[in-house]
Amino acid sequence: MARGLILLFLCSTASALSLTSTGSTLLLNEISYYIPASPFIVLPSPSLSESAPSAGGLTPVTVIAASSNASFSTVDQIIKILGSDDVWTEDFLQTILLQGPSSPSGPYSNSSIKTVALPSNGSSTLPPGPYFATPSGALYQPYKLYSDFAGAFTQSLVPASNGTFAPLPAAIAGIQAPAVGVPSRLYYTKTPEKPLAGVRVGIKDIYDVAGVKTSDGNRAWYGLYPPAIANAVPVQRLVDAGAIIVGKLKTSQFANGEVATADWVDYHSPFNPRGDGYQDPSSSSSGPGAAEGSYPWLDLTLGSDTGGSIRGPSQVQGLFGNRPSHGLVDLTGVMPLAPQLDTAGFLTRDPIIWAAAAKVLYGGLSFYSKYPKKLYAIGFPASADSDSDGVLLDTLSRIEAYLSIKATTLNLTALWAANKPAGVMASLSTFLNLTYPILISKEQTRLVRDPFYAAYRAAHDGRHPFVDPTPLARWAFGDGYPESALTDAINNKTAFQNWYSENVSRNDSTTCSDSLVLYSGFGDPVYRNEYLDPPTAPTGFSTGRVSVFAEVPDFVVPVGQAAYNSTITLHEEFLPVTIDIMAAKGCDGLIFNLVQDLVSAGIAKVPLTGQTIAGGEILMRRWD
Template sequence: MYLSRSLGVASLIVASVQAAVSSTGFTVSLTDVDYFLPPKPIAKISGCKELSTSFEDAMFVPFTVVKAQGYGVDVAALTASYAEDDVWQEGFMEAIYVQGSEFKPMNSSLTVLSGTSSKVLAPGPYFINAAGHVYEAWRLFSDVQGAFTEPAIAIGDGSYSVLPAGTVGQKHAIAVPSRLYFTKTAEKPLAGVRIGIKDIYDIKGLRTSNGNRAWYWLYSPANATAPPVQNLIDAGAIIVGKMITSQFANGETATADWVDYHEAFNPRGDGYQDTSSSSSGGGAGTASYPWLDVSLGSDTGGSVRGPSQVQGLYGNRPSHGLVSLDHTMPLSPVLDTPGLLARNPQVWMEAAQAMYGPNITITSNYPTSIQTLGWPTAVDDVADELLIDFLGNVTEFLSANATAFNVTASFDASNADIAPLTTFMNLTYALLITKQQTELVREPFYADYAAVHDGRLPFVNPVPLARWGWGDNQTYTVEDAVANKTIFQTWANETFLAPSPETCSKSLVMYVGSTGGTTYRNTYWDEPGVPFGFSNSRISVMAEVPDYVVPLGEAPYNSTITGHVEYLPVTANLMAAKGCDGMLFSLIGELYEAGILKESMVGRSGVTGGDILLKRDGSW
């Protein structure tokens, strides 16, 4: 009786344990390269006699799928381009599975898997187990630059989970699928494009941090995905993870202001320059990793454009209101926009078309008037030379006339009955971001945190605290700030940013982005303050017009980190009338095709590439 009862209890325990166990995927190593195999197989190959002798030492066998037609299969020719893929490697040639032909390969020394697949398999690398289950191969890369808050993987029901895998590198492991699996179509123009998402956008199944540890743990995983992200997913994009943001999307400078989370590392130059913010992770990751194609950031006062400038990337602040920002943390809803960072302008434009949908139209009739703001006219350094050459090339390309325009003087002359522009707009941005975020983010956050922590306050970084505290003491209202913004917007949209029925915008407006200046992350900074003032970068913010960063080259500086001459990006900004986003994308694409603009490289230099100084072997 005792024995029988003991066995019965044991059986119950085993049954209970088995019921609770589920696969979260597998991590395997092939020739010292780590891979993640998603938990669900994508197919089963039945009747494969070769499997019985292939699993003496391993749970999984790597193999390559090739597609072929005809009587002979030249495997070498069919796989010649596979080496360009960053997931496939020669180790996957341990066996092949020929799809589309019933005939044996010409190279008989290869192990050929026979049997029938339950579904058509895309070409590329896979793993198979003894039962014939086929798994995709997702290569694991280390986020050595600290660009991600959390890696992610889709779980097949429209939601995502945290990637349950790791690899060497002291940071998160990010998994990416083989590009060979994907074919772009009209319905899926971003098929296989790998995108990182700023951690202010909700993704169903994942927690959102907004750069704050208390927020991350206080709230449950999101039950919906933000529209900009969902639009990218619907177009076929592969979401690989959430990316570092400065806290509550406020502008923070490394290292002093970053307390809850560490700022990502800018790969350019000596590797210890500020990334700019708040889309810090997007800028760092896109400039560092060849396996990451695009990053989704947000731009309220410069949070896409700043990281694009200091890391030498293509980046855009769009016309305001192109896509809903539901399920996205607000800084100021009247200013917030979703923007993209990329190295290649064509991929950048394709992602933008998918994300903004019908609200963006690509047009190729361009203005023949260029208005420059604070553009250099004499060459005093390398940055001046790059900027002057670029203006000359664009002027020639468009057969345009370029003239200098003074925004401040023109506004003051047209609005003599109000204060000068720099005074009139001095508080506008600060009022909007502090008062709107206090109402929409701080107050409900503090109340929710206090409710579960006996009335306590959560930790908040110095910058948001300083800004919110200032806003609390202001008698000016959001309505006052919106009124001033509207006056400037109306004037700008009627003058130098006026629309045109023929060319969308009467003028192309250009101003200087970055000039290779340094902001070392090991500097001791003063206490944070409030973002007062008005500058060229605030024009698009207040006028609601598109403002795009393009990389031009790089300028030398003497690094106090390395004791050597290093190089940092030089960039320009292009603006046009509201709604002319498609025209700007098209123009930048044509300038790229003409060789006036170049693709930005990953690594230490956006021009020549090269290993980040942290690395020595080029491996990621």
């Protein structure tokens, strides 16, 4: 009787179980791959049973389109054409699946490589590239696993169902850092409808991604709210254009500016790969900057810029980055800092992908090819007293020669003093001193903090969530001012915007903007192992705030590197040197064209990943 009860209990328990495969991982000659749970396709009569030895029933194979048969007359030609892909390797040549109506011909058909002719289904073509196959004909598209040794990601993602995403259920054996999975670029073909097909993109973790939780850099926020039900508008535009979303990237908390390592509490700041490996990655698009500077397998990252959050990481890691003209893209589904200032932009090493992604994200950009006849320079050194000064002056000289314009030094403070807006008596620095901190603190308190606190208390018996020191300091600053201060800040911002558009960069029917403004951003090293004073509100006015208040495009362009003596390595290291280019509002396409031309002229540098923008092994990287 007792035995019968035990069996009944076991049967009852078993009937309640739910088993769902999340895929598997395997090693192919020491390279880690993630295999999805569902096959990409199941082929009819595949004749794969005699394939090479398999792992768990899976055999590596390569699919080649029949139309390419003439190009693949030798194995060497196959390797030459497919070998540039980082997911495909020669190990996938165990079997060639030739998609087409006839049997293959050529020397490789008589080699040790097994060749299988796949009949055309008459309607679609199987994407070429690497697959894992079962004897029954199921083909799986693998994801190559890479180590996030820079600590840039909050979650790596893979597609789920109905256009949603899910966390990657895989890791690299023996590696401490999380894994990020990427599919082969061979699967994707760019078209006018899909100009970003196969482009791998990382998303700053303030953007909603369907099926995935958003953290905003705060653990309590991540735990409180459910997964997003839809992509943020900027993310959806990238997906619709064929971009491959590989993961979400770290942000400083609630997109407020934090300095590594002191200000980061909930999440550890990513590692800037440049120089000695212990430089601050800047913020708030810290993860996007660190990832782009570290990983050659990542093409593009989506960040946001309210007060410098794209431009700072781009400058310190030597990347192309843009704060666009304000209002170019709807930010529904994106955590706000201050709607009057928030923008969505990119960080990347590739200026071609950068421009293509901008066309997708912003739409309707006019790519002017004639350049303005006025060139202003802000903050450039008077003489080459250091390596960085020399790079900056040489770059300015070469841009002047390229545009056939002599730059004029622009002193905004003096220009404002000589031509203030009507009714304004204050100096520029006084007039705008509190504008930025009032806007971000008052708006984020209303839109983020107060609803968050109320929801957390309701869910946790009146408890208060943890928040990092920097957002708390900024929110407290705003609490000390009446609501009328927000109105004053908006009015001051608008007054500066109008003044700037009348006195510095005007719109022009021929060149879009009647002037270009250049400024330099190379600074002293900022070490992540130094003790800092407590954070305060970001008061004051600087050149980096011009585009913030004037709503004009502001693009970071890498132009070289400069030496410094590291207190970490006790050795000479190198950090990037960049310039920023600004134009009138709405003239983003003008700057994109100019950057392409500066790259072609060798003035702007296309950076590599690594210790320097010229490459090199990253120092102090986490073991992977």
